[in-house]
Amino acid sequence: MSVAPARSPLVRFVALVxxxxxxxxxxxxxxxxxxxxxxxxxxxxxxxYLEQLAAPSSHAEWKALAERLTVGETYFLRHPTQLETLVDQVLPSFQRQTxxxxxxxxGCSxxxxxxxxxxxxxxxGRVDSSRLRILGIDVNPRAIAHARRACYSPWSLRAVPSAMRQQWFQRTPEGFALLPQVRxxxxxxxxxxxxxxxxxxxxGSFHAILCRNVILYxxxxxIRKIIARMSQALVPGGYLFMGPSETLRGISEDFELLRGGDAFYYRLKPPAPPVVSVAQSIPAPEPVQRGTPPAPTPPPTPDGLEGVLQLLEAERYTDAWALLESLPQSSSPKAQLLRAVLHLHAGRLSQAEQLSRQLVTASSTxxxxxxxxxxxLEQSGDEAGARGRYAASVRAEPTFALAHLRAGTLARRAGEMVEARVALRMAVSLLPQEKPLHLSLFGGGFGRHGLMQVGLQELQACTEVL
Ligand SMILES: C[S@@+](CC[C@H](N)C(=O)[O-])C[C@H]1O[C@@H](n2cnc3c(N)ncnc32)[C@H](O)[C@@H]1O
Incomplete structure (x- = not known):
């Protein structure tokens, strides 16, 4: 396709979509x-047409476009460990309170x-089903009509064990109809x-929200706007489940990342306590008495950056930033790298990008x-640009597992399955030896095991579409 000139009808259509x-x-x-x-x-x-589409009253046409443009891939019992965690642990935990x-x-498709x-x-049977209210929403009217009919093809039920299929579905000429008591x-x-x-x-509208495989588009x-709404709509301590290749890294600090088996999910953090500045939180040194031997000095933290790294690992980004800024102004590449990572976590994309561009020539980083x-680049929507940088990262350090992982994930999203599988296999085989520094800086709280699960799920997703 030839590059469309600025504000051509196609450009305006893309922007409206x-x-x-x-x-x-x-x-x-x-x-x-x-x-x-x-x-x-x-x-x-x-x-x-574009004028009509831009008008606030153009609902009917937007419904028609949603039917044509959304990707509705889904099936029963998808990402089962997450669902088990939800019904075995998360939902029962609210039973006493409500x-x-x-x-x-x-995005229930x-x-x-x-x-x-x-x-x-x-x-x-861990949660009382009669007390459970489940609401599915989707922008695609045809998907919602199908959901209400609740009649499915064998392909939709491919992950459902046959005993479960027999118990809860009835075979009809149109497909497998879900029994009315569940429907x-x-x-x-x-x-x-x-x-x-x-x-x-x-x-306080919901105890748990599943928004899986939706925001990746x-x-x-x-994403920030949607997650902020969800965070507001959850009860205190409410839960959010996202797809395996979706993350809140750089999007929201309202949640903590939890793990159940090989599943990851998020819980709303309690409201932050009143802010205590880093300087205040460091106890003042004990006055040294004349004549007494000097108190033993604490083990030195190498140029203070270790502390920043620890706070980053604990997802205490605000504290990490305060500590980094309180250190004697350091322009070492590592300090700059930490600064760039913290900008990214806070959603300050352009500052993060600017700093990392300056750093790409420093051989140590x-x-x-x-x-x-x-x-x-990935977060600002330039996936092609991001793939180029992940490739450069792997050229500079061929054992950089996380770079292989992102490269593979983006290749999968672009439909380049062979490239995706090669990169994801590299990622999975290199993750056990990934440098702790890489995990702290870029693991997004997942840890080695969690990232391994993400890699394996990505690999599986490559085969699902074959
Ligand atoms: C890939 S499906 C995911 C289905 C299901 N959550 C799962 O993981 O199996 C993504 C769904 O998100 C819906 N979606 C996309 N944009 C949306 C929007 N702006 N509002 C509501 N739903 C949307 C699509 O219509 C589609 O049905």
């Missing part, structure tokens, strides 16, 4: 939208995910996650700086 549906298209993908724009505007002409436990599946929660809750436990609503709807996201500023630059 991102603004209204959150779906982000790289410039190289814009061509995919060209036939759709031509088709939808055939009746009234492209200028008039009479109804409310779960939201945001054709309903397999919320029905899986209902089914598993019954199967495992009626879930309600569905057509809803766009991007729309302002303060009543829907009212504080959105640019970071949209070259691979890390390329990696960090890749993360910045």
């Amino acid at each position: 991102e603004q209204r549906l959150g779906l982000h298209y790289e410039q190289g993908q814009w061509g995919e939208l060209e036939p759709l724009l031509a088709e939808r505007s055939a009746g009234c002409g492209v200028e008039r 009479s109804t436990i409310r779960v939201l599946c945001a 054709t309903g397999e995910e919320p029905y899986s929660v209902a089914l598993l809750a019954r199967e495992r 009626d436990q879930v309600i569905f609503e057509e809803r766009n996650l991007l729309e302002e709807a303060s009543a829907f996201w009212a504080p 959105f640019p970071p500023d949209v 070259e691979a890390s700086a390329y990696y960090l630059l890749g993360l910045c």
